[in-house]
Amino acid sequence: MQCSYSETTPSKFAQAKTSTLAAVDLSKKGSVDQPISNLIELVNNLDDYFTTSSCSGRTIIVANSLAHGSRKKGCKWLYVTHGDSVFTDVIECLREEPLPESATLKFEPFIMHVQCLSLESARQLLQIAVSCGYRNSGISLGKSGKIILAVRSTAGLEVPLVVDSRLLVSEQYIERLVGMANEKMSSNLMQISKFQGKLDEFAKEQR
């Protein structure tokens, strides 16, 4: 067998898993990302894997403003939801004067980073992810044998709404946009559920 990469040892991996999950439990108590809480548990119950970060998917409006008296740009979230966007709430945050320099609506789909014991376990999870349509997934290799799989979707939406402090789109357009973001969120949740189903089968095969 030919291999130029040195994986971490099982005992070091188990140690990292224990300390990471303990830290997450402390910091995130009560703020679990509900649509993927079962998926996260499923991954963490597998010996060869643990999640290091994740987001179930969200629709956000990000504003950029030139900070007062400086040229440094500031970034602020005007709106965020991990569920369905509500048109009236979106409109409301775009009515607050003064308008920011710019504001952009983004739909950001599910993403999950999973630390893997070995290259073989990373390869298997990557294969499952890609078979569920997560075609932008990929593995990162650290110098010290740390193997991270990022499960990434290709879905997206990135729409400038405010440019040069002027709202350049109509309310009717924003209403359609909110509908499209919600459709993408719904497909996103179906894709997560497909991934969870395949991972469940995989977990059963492992036993």
Add this chain to the structure above:
Amino acid sequence: MQCSYSETTPSKFAQAKTSTLAAVDLSKKGSVDQPISNLIELVNNLDDYFTTSSCSGRTIIVANSLAHGSRKKGCKWLYVTHGDSVFTDVIECLREEPLPESATLKFEPFIMHVQCLSLESARQLLQIAVSCGYRNSGISLGKSGKIILAVRSTAGLEVPLVVDSRLLVSEQYIERLVGMANEKMSSNLMQISKFQGKLDEFAKEQR
């Protein structure tokens, strides 16, 4: 050294490299993606790597229509440029009657797939890519030892213009959008040039 993955052999890799590059030379003659032609050459001149596909970045308008007499959806590109978008050309293709069911403007940044001899060579190239801001890069592992690094950017723009066969945004908005796509293209080219510079240094270290 602990490793669960079996890399391909150097001789099989060299064989795959030769046949892939020969096929590319035949099919793409005269249609090289100019902004990255030097970068592609640089990668392919390194013993441990060869490119399998790439795009320097593009702005496109994609239309979706219900095909006549069927429920099957068809997808058609109304506009594509690998350089600067031209406002009058963009507007023109949105004026052609009948309008499609939907049309979306997308900016898709540079992407490059590189087959790597070994995990160590993939790790090194990934590190260079990430240091240039290509934070969505990642490695895919095939069953037969085939290692592919995808160099992926985080930049994007995805803006619905036509919904239900109606153009829902103003010409003024489209003009700003074209400007923003062109700004993103310009950053994209600067990022490519940074990547090329770092790769050049890397190539010199290898000698």
